Amino acid sequence: MTQQPESIRRTTAPAAAGEPEPGFPAAARPYPPLAEPRPLAERRVWPRTFHDRLTAPLPGLKALARFAREGAVRPTPDGLADIPRLPCEPGPLPRADARTIAVTWAGHASWVLRIGGLTVLTDPVWSRRILGTPARVTPVGVAWEALPRVDAVVISHNHYDHLDAPTLRRLPRDTPVFVPAGLGRWFRRRRFTRVTELDWWEAAELHGVRFDFVPAHHWSKRTLTDTCRSLWGGWVLTDREGRRVHFAGDTGYGHWFSRIGRRYPGIDLTLLPIGAYDPRWWLADVHCDPEEAVRAAQDLGARHMAPMHWGTFVLSAEPVLEPLVRVRAAWKRAGLPREALWDLPVGASRVLGE
Numbered sequence: 162m163t164q165q166p167e168s169i170r171r172t173t174a175p176a177a178a179g180e181p182e183p184g185f186p187a188a189a190r191p192y193p194p195l196a197e198p199r200p201l202a203e204r205r206v207w208p209r210t211f212h213d214r215l216t217a218p219l220p221g222l223k224a225l226a227r228f229a230r231e232g233a234v235r236p237t238p239d240g241l242a243d244i245p246r247l248p249c250e251p252g253p254l255p256r257a258d259a260r261t262i263a264v265t266w267a268g269h270a271s272w273v274l275r276i277g278g279l280t281v282l283t284d285p286v287w288s289r290r291i292l293g294t295p296a297r298v299t300p301v302g303v304a305w306e307a308l309p310r311v312d313a314v315v316i317s318h319n320h321y322d323h324l325d326a327p328t329l330r331r332l333p334r335d336t337p338v339f340v341p342a343g344l345g346r347w348f349r350r351r352r353f354t355r356v357t358e359l360d361w362w363e364a365a366e367l368h369g370v371r372f373d374f375v376p377a378h379h380w381s382k383r384t385l386t387d388t389c390r391s392l393w394g395g396w397v398l399t400d401r402e403g404r405r406v407h408f409a410g411d412t413g414y415g416h417w418f419s420r421i422g423r424r425y426p427g428i429d430l431t432l433l434p435i436g437a438y439d440p441r442w443w444l445a446d447v448h449c450d451p452e453e454a455v456r457a458a459q460d461l462g463a464r465h466m467a468p469m470h471w472g473t474f475v476l477s478a479e480p481v482l483e484p485l486v487r488v489r490a491a492w493k494r495a496g497l498p499r500e501a502l503w504d505l506p507v508g509a510s511r512v513l514g515e
Contacts, residue, residue: 192423192424193424195364195373195424195425196362196363196364196373197364198364198365198366198371199357199359199363199364199365200365201337201355201357201365201366201367202337202354202355202356202357203357203358204345205342205345205358207342207343207358208343209390210389210390211342211343211381211389211390211391211392211393212388212389214361214376214389214392214393215380215389216378216413216415216416216417216446217378217413217446217447219380219388220443224442224443227442228443231440234440234443234476234477234478235475235477235478236475236478236479236480236481237480239480240478240479240480240481240483241475241480241481243480243481243482244298244481246482247298247299247472247481247482247507248472248485248505248506248507248509249299249300249302249472249506249507249508250506250507250508250509251300251302251303251304251507251508251509252508252509252510253307254273254275254303254307254308254309254510255275255510255512257275257278257280258278259277259278259401260402261275261276261512261513262274262275262276262400262404262406262429262430262512262513262514263275263510263511263512263513264406264430264432264467264503264505264510264511265302265303265508265509265510266302266467266469266505266506266507266508266509266510267285267286267287267301267302267303267507267508268286268297268299268300268301268302268472268473268507268508269284269286269297269322269469269470269473269474270283270284270286270317270322270323270408270410270411270432270434270469270470271283271284271285271286271287271301272408272432272469273303273308274398274406274408276370276398276400276404276406277368277369277370277398277400277401278368278369278370279312279313279367279368279370280308280309280310280311280312280313281311281312281313281314281315281370281398282308282311282313282314282315283314283315283317283396283408283410283432284315284316284317284323284324284410285314285325285328285329286322286323286325286328287301287305287325287327287328287331288325288327288328291321291322291325291474292321293321294322294474294475294476295474295475297473297474298472298473298474298475298481299472299473299507300507300508301507302506302507302508302509303508305331311332311336312336312337312367312368313336313337313338313339313367313370313372314329314332314336314337314338314339315338315339315340315372315396315398315408316338316339316340316341316344317341317377317379317393317394317395317396317408317409317410317411318341318344318377318379318380318381318391318392318393318394318410318411319341319344319347319381319382319383319387319391319393320381320382320383320411321383322474322476323410323411324344324347324383326351329348329351329353330351334351334352334353334354335353335354335355336353336355337355337357337367338353338355338356338357339357339359339365339372339374339396340356340357340358340359341358341359341374341381341391341392341393341394342358342359342360342391342392343358343390343391343392344358344391344392345357345358347383347391357372359372359373359374360374360392361374361375361376361392361394362374362375362376362424369400369401370398370399370400370401371397371398371399372396372397372398373396373397373398373399373425374394374395374396375394375395375396375397375407375417375421375424375425376394376395376417376420376421377393377394377395377409377410377411377412377417378412378413378414378415378417378446378447379393379394379410379411379412379413379447380393380447381393393410393411394410395407395408395409395410395412395421396408396410397421397425397428399425403427404429404513405425405427405428405429405430406428406429406430406431406432407421407425407428407430407431407432407461407463408431408432409431409432409433409434409457410434411434411447411448411470412434412447412448412449412457413444413445413446413447413448413449413453414449414450414453414454414456414457418456418457418460418461419460419461421461422460422461422462422463426462427462427464428461428462428463428464429463429464429465429513430463430464430465430466430467430503430513431457431458431461431463431465431466431467432466432467432469433449433454433457433458433466433467433468433469434448434449434454434468434469434470434471435449435450435451435454435468435469435470435471435484435485435487435488436448436470436471436472436476436477436479436484437470437471437476437477438450438451438477438479438484439477439478439479440477440478444477448470448477450487451468451484451487451488451490451491452487452488452491454466454468454488454491455488455491455492455495455497459495459497464501465501465502465503465513466492466501466502466503467503467504467505467511468484468485468488468502468503468504468505471484471485472484472485472507473507485504488502488504489502489504
């Protein structure tokens with residue numbers, strides 16, 4: 162078994178008085194105890210809106226007018242020319258038992274996560290096309306028929322590239338689903354019976370695996386009338402041995418990462434978005450660029466980082482291979498161990514500790 166790398170750390174200027182020193186490992190930073198797990202499938206009443214959770218204002222009329230005027234949300238022909246070179250290497254799922262932590266990248270923000278004996282899907286999108294975008298440019302990395310029994314699903318937010326109704330219809334309706342506050346109604350309308358809604362910093366437990374819902378710098382909207390009516394965020398999954406995987410969902414860069422790292426020290430693996438970031442004036446508040454993703458991994462104190470949210474759907478203007486090139490360069494500039502960057506091709510897998 163190979164030795165685990167130390168937590169990814171970033172050296173910065175000294176913190177202000179009263180703030181934890183940024184260079185310290187996350188485990189050294191005190192934080193209040195974690196919340197007790199809530200009951201599964203609990204019915205709850207939520208606020209009508211979560212606008213107060215936004216960390217940046219949504220685009221106003223001036224920004225919308227500029228977007229309509231410039232409208233560059235697709236790469237140039239040169240930027241699309243590398244589509245045939247996008248890494249895609251589907252392979253068999255690794256063997257897994259109760260002590261295995263393994264991830265397989267199905268594409269975009271969809272992972273097959275094996276933890277604590279469970280098979281968990283993150284933001285499962287197995288469709289060829291999602292509303293409002295061209296078809297995917299790489300195939301799904303794992304055939305649906307090749308999946309083991311799905312023990313749980315986690316959803317980060319309700320945008321169409323993360324909440325895909327055709328994919329979810331393939332699941333048995335008694336599949337446990339963990340969703341942000343306010344999104345349970347969407348699932349119950351589709352006859353899902355084991356839907357657990359959580360607010361930020363809340364948790365639930367399934368067969369010894371703890372599911373914590375954590376903040377992200379993003380927003381939610383699915384129709385013309387439901388802006389920020391449900392919450393958005395990421396997930397920290399913890400097995401019986403205390404090993405942790407962080408799934409960021411969709412997020413910009415900001416203060417939440419260091420707070421998550423302090424509250425959940427010793428994150429073994431973070432799954433972070435690196436694509437759909439150009440133009441920055443339009444997307445910086447809600448989508449990390451590759452350099453920010455590396456900073457986020459350091460803020461989290463994670464031992465490994467696996468990039469996602471690139472190389473699947475063309476959602477923005479950067480060249481299709483640029484996210485991978487830039488994240489590798491940023492990782493190297495930060496002086497981080499190369500083996501701690503799990504830059505997987507679509508369909509590839511890694512097992513923690515191998």
